[in-house]
Amino acid sequence: MFGLFGSSLMTIVFIYLVINIVLSDESIRPQTVKLAFTSNPSEMVISWFTEKENGDSLVHFSETHSTLLSWTKLQHKSGVNVTTSSAQPQNFTSDTWYGLSHTVLLSNLSPLTTYFYVVGGTSQVAYSQIFKFTTQAFDINTTATEPMKKVTPFHIAVYGDMGNGDGYNETVAHLKENMDRYNMVLHVGDISYCDYDKVEQGNQTVWNDFLKELEPITSKVPYMTTPGNHDVFYSLTAYQQTFGMPATSDEPWYSFNYNGVHFISISSESDLSPFTKQYQWIKADLEQYRRYNPNGWIIAYSHRPYYCSTQWDWCRKQTLRALIEATVGSLFQKYNVDIFLAGHTHAYERTYPVYQQLNIGNYDYPGGTVHMVIGTPGNQEGLDKDFIYPTPDWSASRFSTYGYAQLQVQNETHILWQFLGNQDRKILDQQWIVKGYFD
Ligand SMILES: [Fe+2]
Structure with a gap:
């Protein structure tokens, strides 16, 4: 019984160490997270930088902080529902440049709504902290060429x-x-x-x-x-x-x-x-x-x-x-x-x-x-x-x-x-x- 317990403990310690090695790899950790508007008010662009490649660029977002938090802690295996957008990272090729830029478009957002989000990659778990933003006022039935005429302060x-x-x-x-x-x-x-x-x-x-x-x-x-x-x-x-x-x-x-x-x-x-x-x-x-x-x-x-x-x-x-x-x-x-x-x-x-x-x-x-x-x-x-x-x-x-x-x-x-x-x-x-x- 002690042997079984010891074996399980060793497995847990091993998993813990592997997770920490991955988590401590700063080269894939998202840096310099930035928001930008597009010409469409129901969209938001999120960009960031990593020193090394980590698969596709991902943004996970939710209107509820607790939902996103539990999702990131459980590595999205719990059935908790968050939305994900992805894109291909872009590499710099010049000899005086290094790293990858990541630019992901979020679309079909709701007006005057706060979204919580994390960014990361598909290969290894290396999320940013949880950030949030709030969308602008717009009519969901209009297009980018028919923006609001009424001013929201x-x-x-x-x-x-x-x-x-x-x-x-x-x-x-x-x-x-x-x-x-x-x-x-x-x-x-x-x-x-x-x-x-x-x-x-x-x-x-x-x-x-x-x-x-x-x-x-x-x-x-x-x-x-x-x-x-x-x-x-x-x-x-x-x-x-x-x-x-x-x-x-x-x-x-x-x-x-x-x-x-x-x-x-x-x-x-x-x-x-x-x-x-x-x-x-x-x-x-x-x-x-x-x-x-x-x-x-x-x-x-x-x-x-x-x-x-x-x-x-x-x-x-x-x-x-x-x-x-x-x-x-x-x-x-x-x-x-x-x-x-x-x-x-x-x-x-x-x-x-x-x-x-x-x-x-x-x-x-x-x-x-x-x-x-x-x-x-x-x-x-x-x-x-x-x-x-x-x-x-x-x-x-x-x-x-x-x-x-x-x-x-x-x-x-x-x-x-x-x-x-x-x-x-x-x-x-x-x-x-x-x-x-x-x-
Ligand atoms: Fe200048």
Whole structure:
């Protein structure tokens, strides 16, 4: 009897050791879990990274935390019902890149519903922790081309140009303190400055270090990005595979709808000349949305601004900036784009409603796009502290202080814009913007 007991004990210990060896293999452990919207409101994309292959990429999700928890503990043998989506991982082939990116699409989700999820692979048990997200408001009978016109209030955090350096740690801490209030984050390019410091290891390493720090944010709300010059210097494909935006590998522009607002992401790192692919796409996207919803909010974002007034070359004299103003600016005016968000210069700036360098209307009756620059969360290059004088007539507020911005869409007619300084956590600038109808 003792021998039988001893044999059983040995078996249990052996199984325990095997499980722990597998569980302790960090090379297949999912890292940098991120959420992203697609153009369809009933979908969500979940992406992550592993150093080594672990079969197909899997996401298991449920509306109930206890269901998912018991399912993961029992290795899905209990008859507990969770939903699973899968995809093939993508390998990096460059000699300065390593690992696999995983991008899995969840579809047929319900509106305004919280889902709990874990990610992993098919070969060995190596789940992430349990995360959760909440879907947006939408009518299950509509399609992606017929999004909600009614606004459901929401709150987003906005910044560009964030990477390891002066100000960065405090901005990340500040952001994490406030995360309960946000429904999404917009990082408008230059994500971690992956071309600095560790290029010999590949810029995936720099992105991974950055995204590990941000995982409590990126796994909770969609982390929507647009490429900056420090993101695509090496490989646009690497950027696209890492961040899982609803765009193709060589066309990084995209749009989506959220709670009654149309968002459009423009790549300032791709050609914006008239009649280029991107220009034609922007025109078609704005035209289609305006035909569908003539009075709805449109918020655009890109890495490079075309209204900014620091002494940096980009703001003072670059011909590319003037080209964007001429091409994108006229489309924004024609299709009534309400707000444009950007970074690139490391300062904060808010304009009056403006078109062709002239103020058009005011914040109560905007006749042109209001431009915001938020290049202030901190990075290796520091802040741009010198501004052009005299202050341009279109510049309403500008300063160089570490922090980030938040945007609250209240309803169909009002948006509250605020800049939050890191020091003392004070609101250093704010403005109500009323929905404008451009002539
Ligand atoms: Fe930049």
